[in-house]
Amino acid sequence: MSRTVTKWMRFALDDSAGTPREVPVDSVSPVGFVYDETDLTAYQDAVKGYLSAHPDAPIDITGPLSNDAAVSLAASAAAPALSGSYTVLAPLSAPTFTTPLGLAVMWGFDGYWATGDPVFGIVSPSATSGYICTKFQVEGEKYSARFVPFPGTTPAWGTAILT
Amino acid sequence: MTRTVAKYTRVYVDGYDLSGYTRSVGPLELSYDEADLTTLTDTVKGYLRNHAQANVGTLNAVLDDTATTGSHAVMSVAGQKRTVLVTIGMNAAPAAGDPAFAGQFLQKDYTAADEGGAVIVSIPFSGWASDAASLLHGMPWGVLVSPATARTGANSGTGIDNPSAGATVKGGYMVYQVIAGNGTATVSIDDSANNSAFSALSGATTGSINCAVVRHGVIALSTSATVRRYLRWQVALGTATTVTFALAFSRNY
Numbered sequence: 001m002s003r004t005v006t007k008w009m010r011f012a013l014d015d016s017a018g019t020p021r022e023v024p025v026d027s028v029s030p031v032g033f034v035y036d037e038t039d040l041t042a043y044q045d046a047v048k049g050y051l052s053a054h055p056d057a058p059i060d061i062t063g064p065l066s067n068d069a070a071v072s073l074a075a076s077a078a079a080p081a082l083s084g085s086y087t088v089l090a091p092l093s094a095p096t097f098t099t100p101l102g103l104a105v106m107w108g109f110d111g112y113w114a115t116g117d118p119v120f121g122i123v124s125p126s127a128t129s130g131y132i133c134t135k136f137q138v139e140g141e142k143y144s145a146r147f148v149p150f151p152g153t154t155p156a157w158g159t160a161i162l163t
Numbered sequence: 164m165t166r167t168v169a170k171y172t173r174v175y176v177d178g179y180d181l182s183g184y185t186r187s188v189g190p191l192e193l194s195y196d197e198a199d200l201t202t203l204t205d206t207v208k209g210y211l212r213n214h215a216q217a218n219v220g221t222l223n224a225v226l227d228d229t230a231t232t233g234s235h236a237v238m239s240v241a242g243q244k245r246t247v248l249v250t251i252g253m254n255a256a257p258a259a260g261d262p263a264f265a266g267q268f269l270q271k272d273y274t275a276a277d278e279g280g281a282v283i284v285s286i287p288f289s290g291w292a293s294d295a296a297s298l299l300h301g302m303p304w305g306v307l308v309s310p311a312t313a314r315t316g317a318n319s320g321t322g323i324d325n326p327s328a329g330a331t332v333k334g335g336y337m338v339y340q341v342i343a344g345n346g347t348a349t350v351s352i353d354d355s356a357n358n359s360a361f362s363a364l365s366g367a368t369t370g371s372i373n374c375a376v377v378r379h380g381v382i383a384l385s386t387s388a389t390v391r392r393y394l395r396w397q398v399a400l401g402t403a404t405t406v407t408f409a410l411a412f413s414r415n416y
Binding site: 055068092 | 261416
């Protein structure tokens with residue numbers, strides 16, 4: 001049995017030039033699909049019945065503000081290499097920046113994340129597939145940011161690193 | 164690795180340094196209306212960004228009646244446009260290249276209240292002012308090009324790098340806060356592709372202004388202006404021999 005803790009969690013996303021980076025985080029919202037559930041119960045039913053509508057997959061993060069230089073994303077099984085949160089996130093939040101982003105939440109299992117461990121997000125983005133940043137906010141020494149899927153995008157659970 | 168704490172934040176409003184009166188400021192917000200564009204055939208809900216909301220949040224300060232420069236003298240008249248520059252030093256007083264949040268925002272209120280016996284003032288902002296110098300940019304996050312420092316001559320030094328590297332081609336705007344001076348001067352920004360050969364960034368200049376009184380403002384470039392990778396502050400002294408100013412620049416990406 002393998003279990004894990006948050007210190008092995010990683011958060012990676014594309015910068016404004018499309019290069020994968022990792023930024024420091026101290027919280028990540030629940031990750032995965034949350035479905036609109038439609039109650040279709042009729043009077044005559046003995047039990048309430050539902051069907052699933054569209055799922056949503058927003059991701060909210062918070063973390064320490066930093067303007068460190070951007071560095072390359074660490075490879076599988078390597079220690080995280082962190083770029084500055086301000087360095088990466090501020091350009092993505094510009095009103096004129098509209099490119100969908102690759103984004104990956106990664107869980108290592110009692111060790112550094114390695115290929116085969118769980119990943120959620122979009123690891124191979126395109127001009128029509130990825131996440132967009134809809135908030136970048138700073139309060140005190142912490143930032144918060146929000147990402148939502150670009151229309152037509154399908155985030156997924158997988159096991160590959162962001163490329 | 165550089166991280167920081169809030170005590171290294173500095174706040175400038177309308178040419179005045181309010182850092183010595185401010186207890187907190189924020190949240191420094193840039194967020195967007197999320198327009199849901201999901202269709203029947205989409206697998207997952209999808210969104211595009213609509214209008215941005217850019218806002219300083221609330222400036223919380225001590226009530227101080229220092230003439231001319233105190234928190235009460237500067238901020239007690241609410242309901243008007245303010246030129247605001249908040250800069251966040253990285254575990255030290257702010258330096259060139261550190262994050263800056265700047266623009267022209269509408270001051271909503273000014274109220275004094277008791278907080279544990281201390282008399283403090285709460286100064287919330289509504290967002291970007293509709294009579295701001297520009298409504299075409301709305302990117303309050305940028306970099307500090309010059310911390311508030313007395314300058315006595317032209318700058319021939321190196322500049323600061325674009326956080327995301329490279330030139331940008333969607334313009335931006337300069338925010339200046341002239342805090343002190345003794346005559347006329349022109350404050351501006353130079354840009355460079357290599358951090359050695361600098362030239363004036365077209366349009367990013369105050370023109371000649373009288374710095375013997377506080378001056379402040381936003382100078383917006385066109386939305387298609389090229390801004391090269393490196394930036395540095397510049398000043399051309401007229402009748403002034405010294406000018407103290409803080410300067411920030413926000414790029415569009």
